[in-house]
Amino acid sequence: MSGSFFLRKRLNTLFFCALVLALTIIAIIITEYDVVKGFTSVPKAAEWAVSNFVPNEKAMDKLPDIIDKLLETLLVSIAATSTAAVFALVFAVLGSQKTGIGGPFSMISRWIATVFRNIDVAAWSMILLFSFGQNVLTGYLALFFCSFGFLTRAFMESIDEMSMSSVEALRATGAGYIHIVAHSVIPSSLPQLISWVLFTIETNIRQATLIGILTGTGIGFLFNLYYKSLNYASASLAVIAIVVAIMIIESVSNYVRRVIM
Known part of the structure; x- marks a missing residue:
């Protein structure tokens, strides 16, 4: 056999x-x-x-501008992810099979998450460019919409995988829906939720570079500017700055995961 x-x-x-x-x-x-x-x-x-594609002395003169744009990219990525996580948590609780209130609310929550999750961040950027033009808001909204769809789905799965013992205990005492969510569902799944948020921040920092090229903002804009002007040394310095920033963020994220998990 x-x-x-x-x-x-x-x-x-x-x-x-x-x-x-x-x-x-x-x-x-x-x-x-x-x-x-x-x-x-x-x-x-x-x-x-x-x-x-190697930095030289002239490229080092561009380092302050590169760091400034890199910080802008990092802050936009973190802000978009954090805001999306708040909205995603609400939709995930409503759409979860264990905690959802059922009926059309659960179906609508899952449908919205599916739509937003399946539209790529580059597609979001190009769609939003028609309405908001090339500015930081366009990049922020593109990251927000993409993060919202992904986190809603991830939060739903995390909540569905949690143990129902504490929920059933609170229901037995006559606790209401909001009380159960606030004192059982969120605390029980919080480590997983934080882990997903940290993972999304890492992903968004990588994607923000591409978004910057499309929207004319952040470190992506500087890289595109240097590369198109054949200033390869400065473009390589921008790439190195991005790689270093991603490695630092990933190290911090992994450390936080080890602490909370």
Whole structure:
């Protein structure tokens, strides 16, 4: 019995590998992609990056401007995530299968979360550009809408996975819905909720760079400006600043997760 199970599993794995390989070959044929040229161009690209995409003394003069724009990007990302988390918690409580009030409210909450979550942050940026133009508000709202959809779904799953013992105990004492949510649901799932918020902040800092290119704000705007003006040294310094900031935020986030979990 076990032998046939492993054989069937191995055949399924081979089938999916063959399917992926076939799709890759079909995609190469349709797009007329030159695989050999693609691989042979990697050394030349690396050589160009080493010789051109490196900060120099003139680039260091741009460091104050880069840090200023980087802080703007970080603050917008944190503000958008924090605000979205508040709204997401309300919709998650209403839409949760364990704590939702049921009826159309639960369905509407889940539908709104699905819509907002499935629209990419770049798409949000381009949609909002028509209404708000190239400014910080556009980037903030794009991050807010995307974070709201993701966090609502994540919060719902966290609440649905919590133990119902404390909820049932409060219901037995005659506690109301708001009292149960405030004194049982949120405290029980708070570590998971905070973990999701920290993860979203990390993600938004990465995405804010792309948003900055589209909206003309933040560190993304500076990188785009330096790159298009062929100031590769300053552009590389902006990239290094982004990487360092993300690594610091991720380290702090991981530490907080270890403490609260």
